[in-house]
Amino acid sequence: MLCKWNEKLVCDVCGKQANNKDVKRKCTPGLGDRVAAGLKAVGITEERVAKVFRKPCKCAKRRKALNKLGERLTRIKRGIDE
Numbered sequence: 001m002l003c004k005w006n007e008k009l010v011c012d013v014c015g016k017q018a019n020n021k022d023v024k025r026k027c028t029p030g031l032g033d034r035v036a037a038g039l040k041a042v043g044i045t046e047e048r049v050a051k052v053f054r055k056p057c058k059c060a061k062r063r064k065a066l067n068k069l070g071e072r073l074t075r076i077k078r079g080i081d082e
């Protein structure tokens with residue numbers, strides 16, 4: 001799967017940035033990125049969450065933490081599989 005750049009040249013899936021829309025980059029979203037993309041798909045964005053709770057949400061922080069967790073899970077899984 002390749003990154004899908006939006007109008008801001010940010011990948012909707014993994015959150016990576018490109019300098020032009022013709023960049024072909026293998027999309028490797030982390031666990032948190034996948035959760036964020038999934039939430040976005042059902043209309044839950046960080047902006048909306050911030051509006052509802054009247055304070056900035058900690059999505060970005062959570063997303064990073066989830067990515068770390070995902071990496072760790074992947075490593076553990078690999079360790080078992082190999």
Ligand SMILES: [Zn+2]
Nearest residue numbers: 003011014027
């Ligand atoms: Zn991507």
